Amino acid sequence: MPHTKAPGTEAAPNTRLRWWTELPLIVLVYACYSAGRLLVRGDVSDAVDHGLAILDIEQALHLNAEHPLNRLFTREPWIGVPADFWYASLHYVVTPAILIWLFRSRAVRYRAARAWLMTSTFIGLIGFMLLPTCPPRLLDAGHGFVDTMAQYSSYGWWGGAASAPRGMGGMTNQYAAMPSLHVGWALWCGVMLWRHGGTRTAKVAAVVYPLGTTIVVMGTANHYFLDAVAGVAVMGAGLLLTPFVLRTAARMRTRLPARFAPAAAGSANAAVPAADSARDGAGSVIVSGGCQTSAGERFPRQREQRFGAGAGPDPAPSDAGDETPASAR
Numbered sequence: 001m002p003h004t005k006a007p008g009t010e011a012a013p014n015t016r017l018r019w020w021t022e023l024p025l026i027v028l029v030y031a032c033y034s035a036g037r038l039l040v041r042g043d044v045s046d047a048v049d050h051g052l053a054i055l056d057i058e059q060a061l062h063l064n065a066e067h068p069l070n071r072l073f074t075r076e077p078w079i080g081v082p083a084d085f086w087y088a089s090l091h092y093v094v095t096p097a098i099l100i101w102l103f104r105s106r107a108v109r110y111r112a113a114r115a116w117l118m119t120s121t122f123i124g125l126i127g128f129m130l131l132p133t134c135p136p137r138l139l140d141a142g143h144g145f146v147d148t149m150a151q152y153s154s155y156g157w158w159g160g161a162a163s164a165p166r167g168m169g170g171m172t173n174q175y176a177a178m179p180s181l182h183v184g185w186a187l188w189c190g191v192m193l194w195r196h197g198g199t200r201t202a203k204v205a206a207v208v209y210p211l212g213t214t215i216v217v218m219g220t221a222n223h224y225f226l227d228a229v230a231g232v233a234v235m236g237a238g239l240l241l242t243p244f245v246l247r248t249a250a251r252m253r254t255r256l257p258a259r260f261a262p263a264a265a266g267s268a269n270a271a272v273p274a275a276d277s278a279r280d281g282a283g284s285v286i287v288s289g290g291c292q293t294s295a296g297e298r299f300p301r302q303r304e305q306r307f308g309a310g311a312g313p314d315p316a317p318s319d320a321g322d323e324t325p326a327s328a329r
Contacts, residue, residue, distance in 0.1 A: 044134075044175065051133050054226050057226065063225050066145070066218045066219075067145070070145055070220070080148045080219075080220075084148055084220060085155075085156060087149070087220050087222060088149070088157070091185050091213075094186075094209065095117075098192050099113075102192060111246065112242060113192060119241050120188070120235045120238025123234050123241075124231070127179050127230065132178075133176075133227070134175055135174065135224075136223070137150075137220070137222060138174060149220060177224070178224075178230055179227055179231040180217055180231040181231055182231070183232065186212075187210045188235060190205075190209055191206070193205050
């Protein structure tokens with residue numbers, strides 16, 4: 001009889017990662033993030049109130065590092081200009097580069113790393129929705145902040161609207177300051193470099209990049225210190241939710257193909273009785289009744305029927321399935 005697998009012993013579905021499926025997924029997630037960030041603008045007065053409230057909390061806790069850093073970046077172009085390039089470009093370069101590196105050399109860990117990054121990004125988007133916040137650079141000048149991106153805009157491609165290219169300021173939400181995903185993504189990059197880099201240079205970069213990003217977002221007056229803290233908290237929440245996200249994705253990959261399998265199997269099994277009925281209509285006798293036998297297998301008493309009444313089977317053994325007539329007695 002044909003060998004049948006016991007339930008639960010089927011081969012695991014092929015889960016090998018392919019770049020042509022990963023790239024559209026990442027692009028889709030980032031497009032959703034960008035669109036959601038753009039659509040959730042909130043009320044400007046509320047955003048300003050939230051920004052001032054954060055600044056008051058920091059001053060009460062003596063955490064106001066934004067003012068001295070912003071004055072330094074404004075006074076020293078050799079610091080402010082590189083910082084503006086850092087803010088405007090590195091998160092577009094470093095984060096995808098580390099994703100590609102993990103995909104190519106650490107494929108086993110890539111799926112969890114990607115799920116952590118995407119989950120945290122969507123949590124950050126929820127933060128933009130619930131708490132629109134005016135960044136320090138957009139507060140009234142009386143609060144002592146200077147927009148370094150606008151001050152040094154002649155050095156780069158950006159204009160006065162954060163890191164958006166000139167003329168495209170209307171395509172970004174300038175009141176999405178809480179949490180700082182610049183800091184959150186930089187922390188993710190640092191963790192990946194520290195865990196999987198394997199060299200001293202990688203470990204140094206794992207510390208310098210998130211720390212430098214935190215200093216840059218405050219010195220350019222794009223974020224408060226508490227925005228950076230919230231970015232770290234968002235990444236922590238995403239890390240805790242990553243196992244649940246991975247289990248849910250695995251169940252979906254298993255159940256979706258299985259949902260269509262019974263219908264295909266049912267149509268295949270229905271073809272066997274139909275074929276038997278066709279043969280019966282032609283006048284032939286149905287022997288199997290839809291049952292399947294393996295090659296060389298005989299039904300009970302098939303050998304006895306071949307000899308007629310009173311005749312016995314050939315005492316000489318023959319191979320199973322051999323149709324050579326038995327020798328005459």
